[in-house]
Amino acid sequence: MVMSRENYVFQKHIQTKKKITTFDAVVFIASFLYPLSSIPQVIQIFQGTTEGVSLYSWASFAVFAAIFLIYGLKHRITPMIITNSIWIVMDSLVIIGFFLNS
Numbered sequence: 216m217v218m219s220r221e222n223y224v225f226q227k228h229i230q231t232k233k234k235i236t237t238f239d240a241v242v243f244i245a246s247f248l249y250p251l252s253s254i255p256q257v258i259q260i261f262q263g264t265t266e267g268v269s270l271y272s273w274a275s276f277a278v279f280a281a282i283f284l285i286y287g288l289k290h291r292i293t294p295m296i297i298t299n300s301i302w303i304v305m306d307s308l309v310i311i312g313f314f315l316n317s
Contacts, residue, residue, distance in 0.1 A: 246294035250301035257305060260312035270313050277306035 260268060280302040287295030 242294050243297075246298040247301065250298055250305050253302075253305040253309065257308045257312060260309055260316060263316045265313050265317045268309070268313055270310065273306050273309045273313070277303055277310065280306060 256268070280299045283295060284299035284303065286292075287299060
């Protein structure tokens with residue numbers, strides 16, 4: 216019997232699945248919390264203070280987060296998918312707030 220490539224990859228993944236360690240759990244939690252560190256910047260911008268905010272920096276953060284998100288999706292790296300999805304939202308909020316308040 217010939218096994219399809221997709222079935223082979225799936226079977227290999229099942230066989231190599233490892234136990235989740237404490238460090239894995241910490242990374243998973245951090246993948247949610249780390250992007251939320253930009254909440255003070257988002258609040259400040261939506262309160263009308265755009266002084267000192269670099270649109271170029273936040274736009275480049277969003278572009279690189281999109282690249283890392285695609286990589287995470289391609290390789291099915293859950294913490295990377297979570298972190299970069301949230302970063303894209305946070306970066307976009309800063310960019311939108313910048314345009315609304317400048």
